[in-house]
Amino acid sequence: MDTTLLVFLAAPIAASLIIAGIHAYLGLHVVERGVIFVDLSLAQIASLGAAIAVYQGHDPHDPAIYWMSLAFTLIGAFVFAMIKGHEANIPQEAIIGISYAVASAAVIVVMSKSTGEAEHLKDMLVGNILSVQWPEVWLTAGIYAAIAVFHVVFRTRFLEISTNPKAVAARGISVRLWDFLFYASFGLVVTRSVAIAGVLLVFCYLIVPSVGAMLWARRIGSRLAIGWIMGAVVSMLGMYFSVQFDLPTGAAIVCTFGLVLIVMALLRPLVVRG
Amino acid sequence: MTRLFRIGIAAAAILTLAALPASAALRVVTTTEDLAAIAREVGGDKVEVTALARGYQDPHFVEPKPSFILAVSRADLVIAVGRELEIGWLPTLLTSGRNAKVQPGSNGYLDASLNVKILEIPTGQITRAMGDVHPQGNPHYWLDPANGRLIAQAVRDRLSLLDAADKAFFAQRYDDFSSRLGVAEKRWDAMMAPYKGTKIVTYHRSWPNFMDRFGLVVMGYVEPKPGIPPSPSHTLELITDMKAQGVKLIVVEPYFDKKTPLAIASQVGGRVLELAPSVGGTKEAADYIKLFDYDVSALAAALKSVTGK
Numbered sequence: 001m002d003t004t005l006l007v008f009l010a011a012p013i014a015a016s017l018i019i020a021g022i023h024a025y026l027g028l029h030v031v032e033r034g035v036i037f038v039d040l041s042l043a044q045i046a047s048l049g050a051a052i053a054v055y056q057g058h059d060p061h062d063p064a065i066y067w068m069s070l071a072f073t074l075i076g077a078f079v080f081a082m083i084k085g086h087e088a089n090i091p092q093e094a095i096i097g098i099s100y101a102v103a104s105a106a107v108i109v110v111m112s113k114s115t116g117e118a119e120h121l122k123d124m125l126v127g128n129i130l131s132v133q134w135p136e137v138w139l140t141a142g143i144y145a146a147i148a149v150f151h152v153v154f155r156t157r158f159l160e161i162s163t164n165p166k167a168v169a170a171r172g173i174s175v176r177l178w179d180f181l182f183y184a185s186f187g188l189v190v191t192r193s194v195a196i197a198g199v200l201l202v203f204c205y206l207i208v209p210s211v212g213a214m215l216w217a218r219r220i221g222s223r224l225a226i227g228w229i230m231g232a233v234v235s236m237l238g239m240y241f242s243v244q245f246d247l248p249t250g251a252a253i254v255c256t257f258g259l260v261l262i263v264m265a266l267l268r269p270l271v272v273r274g
Numbered sequence: 275m276t277r278l279f280r281i282g283i284a285a286a287a288i289l290t291l292a293a294l295p296a297s298a299a300l301r302v303v304t305t306t307e308d309l310a311a312i313a314r315e316v317g318g319d320k321v322e323v324t325a326l327a328r329g330y331q332d333p334h335f336v337e338p339k340p341s342f343i344l345a346v347s348r349a350d351l352v353i354a355v356g357r358e359l360e361i362g363w364l365p366t367l368l369t370s371g372r373n374a375k376v377q378p379g380s381n382g383y384l385d386a387s388l389n390v391k392i393l394e395i396p397t398g399q400i401t402r403a404m405g406d407v408h409p410q411g412n413p414h415y416w417l418d419p420a421n422g423r424l425i426a427q428a429v430r431d432r433l434s435l436l437d438a439a440d441k442a443f444f445a446q447r448y449d450d451f452s453s454r455l456g457v458a459e460k461r462w463d464a465m466m467a468p469y470k471g472t473k474i475v476t477y478h479r480s481w482p483n484f485m486d487r488f489g490l491v492v493m494g495y496v497e498p499k500p501g502i503p504p505s506p507s508h509t510l511e512l513i514t515d516m517k518a519q520g521v522k523l524i525v526v527e528p529y530f531d532k533k534t535p536l537a538i539a540s541q542v543g544g545r546v547l548e549l550a551p552s553v554g555g556t557k558e559a560a561d562y563i564k565l566f567d568y569d570v571s572a573l574a575a576a577l578k579s580v581t582g583k
Contacts, residue, residue: 008343008370112502130338131366248337 005243012249013239015132015140019193019205020231022144025151026186027210028223032162034093038080039190039206041096042183043199044103045076046191051110073191077183081176129197130242130249140192147185158182159220201250204257205231212264216271234260300437303349303376305360306333307554308416309386309425311562313353315451316429320440324349326367329554332529334501336363338370346371349382351436353429356387357413384432387413390421393482414551417484419459422562423452458563462488462570469577475516476525477535480551484569493521496535504534516542522580525573527551547576 030038049072050065058064076099083095151158160168161178169175193202209227217223237260238253245252299322304310310325317323324345327336333355346352346367354360368377375382387410395411415421430448434441470489477496485492494515498508515521522544524535528551535546549569550559559565577583 004347005340005344008347008372009340011370108503112499112505128338128363128366130340130343131363131370133366133369243340246339246341248339251337 009239009243011132011134011137012129013235015137015196016129016235016239016253017232018137018141018144019197019202020209020235021228022148022189023193023202023205024209024213024227024231025148025224026189027206027208027227028213028220029158029162029182030186030206031210031214035080035096036207037093037096037100038183038186039203040199041100041103042073042076042080042187042190043194043202044100044107046070046073046187046194048072048103048106048110051107051114055110055114069191070188073187074184077180077187080183081179128248128250129201129253132196136196140196143192144189147189150185198250200254204254208234208257208261212261215264215268230260230264300350300433301348302351302353303345304353305336305355305364306416306552308422308552308562308565309353309355309429311553311565312422312426312451313429315562316426316444316447317433318443318447320437320443321433325554329550329552329559330528330556332527333359333552334362336360338363338367342367343370346376347373349373349376351382351384351432352376353384353386353432355413355416356385357392357410357415359413381432381435384428386425386428387415389428390415390424391418391483393486394479412479412482414480415483417481417551418487419455419462419566420487421483423455426451455563458566462566465570465574466490468583469574469581472523472577472581473519473521474523474525475512475521475538477530478527480527481525481549488570488573493519496524496526496530496538509534509538513538513541516544523547523576525549528555544580545576547572549573 030036046069049069052072053062053065053068058068079099080092080096083090083092157168157173157178161175161182165175165179168178190202190206193205197205209230210223212230213223213226216226234256235253238256239249241247241256242249242252299320300317302310302313302317302321302323304313304323304325306327307325307329310323313321313323326342326345327333349371352368354364368383373382374380377383378385392411392415396409416425426448430444433444437444466488471491473491473493474485475494475496476485476492479495479497479500481492494512496504496509496512498505516538522539522542524539524544524546526532526535526546526548528548532546532548538544539546548556549572550556550565553559553562553565555565556568558568
């Protein structure tokens with residue numbers, strides 16, 4: 001391996017470890033709630049906000065784009081939190097899937113009415129982990145640290161809402177409010193991560209570590225620890241493959257996630273007894 | 275992290291020192307294979323040229339790889355197409371490469387578009403209503419051999435600036451390339467002469483310089499706007515226009531889906547032709563002159579079959 005590259009890969013490595021840290025935790029919630037595709041859906045709703053801001057004539061580097069996509073993320077979070085309360089026998093995954101499809105199509109429709117700049121929008125929304133620069137890494141670390149503090153303070157409440165919402169509701173606590181807070185903070189993280197690492201990679205950081213952890217452990221604490229280790233190991237291994245075989249970095253990490261998950265599944269009988 | 279950083283920097287320093295005496299050639303990195311081909315023509319064995327995007331890739335969208343960063347970090351000269359063609363990936367790559375020598379504005383960065391003939395530069399006020407405006411003009415300018423010569427001139431001058439000792443060598447290589455290009459141009463002009471004024475359709479706006487040079491008229495595009503997939507109303511309009519004006523040929527770049535062009539062609543009784551927009555876009559287009567050899571003979575053959583001339 002060419003060690004010269006380490007100098008240039010320091011920022012992407014730092015970014016991938018930060019993303020792995022927060023997403024392995026959020027992934028536990030998402031898998032518990034059975035809303036696997038919620039991150040894709042929220043990311044797409046955020047893109048729609050950005051596309052509309054561009055259509056209104058804002059420059060792609062205008063902060064207005066960010067605020068607009070944030071506003072749309074919060075609307076999406078609100079919708080997902082409200083819909084859960086209804087007892088209409090419609091699975092929440094269906095709503096999430098519909099939101100994803102409609103938001104994706106709406107982005108295409110809005111972009112087709114937009115001017116030439118729209119073709120660059122795609123690159124802006126779907127980041128590439130290899131191009132990450134230090135200022136972005138620091139900003140992201142700051143935002144995620146704030147959200148992490150919020151989740152650590154209210155960890156028991158968030159965990160209860162995800163695992164046993166009925167019991168919480170029985171105690172007279174507003175499940176909708178806490179659901180909204182969960183989806184809103186989750187949306188903030190996902191929008192930021194997708195801008196850095198792209199949709200595919202963020203999805204893997206969210207879901208694969210918690211699925212891998214479920215293969216090996218039952219307790220939430222152990223699952224979180226396994227998820228973090230897996231996220232970090234796969235990030236480094238994926239970067240290594242990317243450098244060694246000169247592959248696009250994001251795609252290399254995604255494939256590494258798949259490989260490591262298969263290995264973990266094969267080793268399961270050795271780890272889990274009985 | 276800082277420790278990893280230091281190890282990396284130390285390793286970089288050692289490797290750079292070790293590499294110095296081995297290669298005295300200038301390390302040139304180009305964004306596309308066209309610029310690489312021209313840089314090789316002019317630089318000969320005094321340069322070591324690496325192209326980032328492959329000729330069959332859409333140069334607007336290139337997925338950066340670790341080797342790109344390494345190439346930029348070690349480059350003595352980076353040559354870009356410019357006119358915002360690489361805006362989606364080159365600026366971050368130049369930042370990631372941390373090489374002060376090749377940042378825009380320094381001698382190690384050459385925007386090849388600065389002295390060539392650029393088409394479709396919007397004049398006057400640009401408004402949103404104008405739609406698909408590229409504020410700096412059409413970036414596919416290398417597809418006119420006259421521009422190829424001007425790019426070679428710019429490369430010659432810049433190489434001579436960076437390596438003054440080989441100035442005469444670069445001048446002689448440029449003169450040789452220019453005269454071979456001149457001979458080839460006469461051949462291409464003769465092949466295309468019968469079809470002057472023929473109207474055609476292209477998928478993307480990649481060909482204005484090429485068609486302008488050989489006297490063909492692009493009457494429409496399969497894309498309603500650059501980067502936007504074909505819409506039904508635009509496709510229907512295009513079919514009507516093509517039928518009314520007797521247009522039978524649709525030129526497509528290798529990286530676009532051929533379904534819509536094929537459907538249009540079958541409606542108007544015409545045909546679809548894939549041309550190479552860049553060196554390396556097809557096996558035959560191995561260097562700058564061969565690119566035109568391939569495109570001109572393919573286009574002339576297709577035009578012969580649809581016009582009967």
